[in-house]
Amino acid sequence: MADDEVKLYEDGRSPYVSRVKIALNMKGIKYESLVEDLSNKSADLLNHNPVYKKVPVLVHNGNPISESLVIIEYIDDVWEGVPILPRDPYEKAVARFWAKYVADTCNPAIYEVHRSYGDEQAIAKASAKLQILENKLITTGKKFFGGDNINLVDIAAVYIAYWPEIVEEAKGIKFYTREKFPKITEWADNFLNCQVVKETLPPRAHLLEYFLNRHRIRCNGTPK
Amino acid sequence: MADDEVKLYEDGRSPYVSRVKIALNMKGIKYESLVEDLSNKSADLLNHNPVYKKVPVLVHNGNPISESLVIIEYIDDVWEGVPILPRDPYEKAVARFWAKYVADTCNPAIYEVHRSYGDEQAIAKASAKLQILENKLITTGKKFFGGDNINLVDIAAVYIAYWPEIVEEAKGIKFYTREKFPKITEWADNFLNCQVVKETLPPRAHLLEYFLNRHRIRCNGTPK
Known part of the structure; x- marks a missing residue:
């Protein structure tokens, strides 16, 4: 999936962001990091996560996903390589x-x-x-x-x-x-x-x- | 999986138990219902869910699983038939x-x-x-x-x-x-x-x- 566009909205401080980054690293996925100022959130972040208005949000080929554990399961579902969840x-x-x-x-x-x-x-x-x-x-x-x-x-x-x-x-x-x-x-x-x-x-x-x-x-x- | 042994520890009142039963019904899985008295929980329940000591617990061929949404994902992973989660x-x-x-x-x-x-x-x-x-x-x-x-x-x-x-x-x-x-x-x-x-x-x-x-x-x- 070499042509994938992967963006991560983050804040440079959150353990929930770290969770997602570890999963991306385990799969060797290249991504663009977009650091939010949480006191002045971007329209893109609010648009991608209108329910919680929080980081992390992963946007994969235009599709936004929120909630760190949901994102990690998605990463494991979509990308091959080191498994993050057991297969059994x-x-x-x-x-x-x-x-x-x-x-x-x-x-x-x-x-x-x-x-x-x-x-x-x-x-x-x-x-x-x-x-x-x-x-x-x-x-x-x-x-x-x-x-x-x-x-x-x-x-x-x-x-x-x-x-x-x-x-x-x-x-x-x-x-x-x-x-x-x-x-x-x-x-x-x-x-x-x-x-x-x-x-x-x-x-x-x-x-x-x-x-x-x-x-x-x-x-x-x-x-x- | 006709020879499977499926048991459900339940209490006859909990929405978390209903969640699991709906998933079992969707897949057409036959199961044995074990109704717990929550004021006097069975040794089996405590043994199967030592962390939360709560229903529902699904026991599939001797393997216990707790937490209703985790159980539902397991049911969807293991049994064919009507999908409970989307496949995409x-x-x-x-x-x-x-x-x-x-x-x-x-x-x-x-x-x-x-x-x-x-x-x-x-x-x-x-x-x-x-x-x-x-x-x-x-x-x-x-x-x-x-x-x-x-x-x-x-x-x-x-x-x-x-x-x-x-x-x-x-x-x-x-x-x-x-x-x-x-x-x-x-x-x-x-x-x-x-x-x-x-x-x-x-x-x-x-x-x-x-x-x-x-x-x-x-x-x-x-x-x-």
């Missing part, structure tokens, strides 16, 4: 279950710990949710959630691998630590070390500055 | 987007209207979310979200088609009405009239009694 229907269902667990259960639980600046109940809830992922890595004894190679579940979990540690430094929270989650943090090291993942991550300093600024606004009412 | 990758992505919109955005917005007994802000939010579905039906001019036939999106929306009207009768709320949502309620009539859907619905009187009891507990502190 049962293994595929299991991968979808865990990707959904990460997206719908773990990520919101971590957001709540950060939003609440480490509320005890939020920490108890997020710890229980992440312990299930920790146990999954212990039980399978594999390097990645996908086994010996990354798959949909690892990609869905890119936020957990990279963002919380930076948010916690900015906000002075200690929740997502090596002591508490030794297997998940070991997985994160391995995952972030994959070339297809590494290239998609916003620079640490850039993210840290962004979260520090948000923290300052919350504490002082004004950005620095 | 872009149309498939569009169907997944809308099924997710219904499941993650519309349903929770309606739950919140009911939980709050018609809080104004909750009503404004849910109205805006449902108006998007209303507009979608107006724009396409088709009988179903899937077009001339039902697909994943219609199945995902079975809660909207059947449950809110009953909950609102029990709680004395007027939100989901024909006047407000003429297209969605017309779609609901058509959808609920399909034989594969009709057979999966818990009896209205049974659901009404259940929600009336919950309402009485909330108002009086004791069931009738």
Whole structure:
């Protein structure tokens, strides 16, 4: 599909964008990156994603697709090469279950710990949710959630691998630590070390500055 | 796949279970229904769905699958016959987007209207979310979200088609009405009239009694 036109609307900071970029990298797809200013979204973005008005949006030969996990399934459906979802229907269902667990259960639980600046109940809830992922890595004894190679579940979990540690430094929270989650943090090291993942991550300093600024606004009412 | 063993753990009341039953009906799959007492869940259910401990769980030849939309994709992957998702990758992505919109955005917005007994802000939010579905039906001019036939999106929306009207009768709320949502309620009539859907619905009187009891507990502190 050498003549394909692939555009990705992104913001240079979102884990949801990183998910899509990892999938594009795994398939070796060339794409044009269109960086949006989220405080002044382009007419094209609003037109392509009128329901959520959010990045990422992938536009393939003029056809827009939103929602990172939907985009990843589309990429895996359309392009050959490294599989992102298992080909066996049962293994595929299991991968979808865990990707959904990460997206719908773990990520919101971590957001709540950060939003609440480490509320005890939020920490108890997020710890229980992440312990299930920790146990999954212990039980399978594999390097990645996908086994010996990354798959949909690892990609869905890119936020957990990279963002919380930076948010916690900015906000002075200690929740997502090596002591508490030794297997998940070991997985994160391995995952972030994959070339297809590494290239998609916003620079640490850039993210840290962004979260520090948000923290300052919350504490002082004004950005620095 | 005549020798397949298919079991469905269910509760006789859940829209998530109805979703799976509609998919099984569409494919003409025979299954054994195992009705759980949710106040005293079976060891088998807890064993098959240790993460959420919830119905529905489909067990196909010994392999358990949870999460209704994941189960439906599995059913469509494994069994031939009437397609539940479109076969074209872009149309498939569009169907997944809308099924997710219904499941993650519309349903929770309606739950919140009911939980709050018609809080104004909750009503404004849910109205805006449902108006998007209303507009979608107006724009396409088709009988179903899937077009001339039902697909994943219609199945995902079975809660909207059947449950809110009953909950609102029990709680004395007027939100989901024909006047407000003429297209969605017309779609609901058509959808609920399909034989594969009709057979999966818990009896209205049974659901009404259940929600009336919950309402009485909330108002009086004791069931009738």
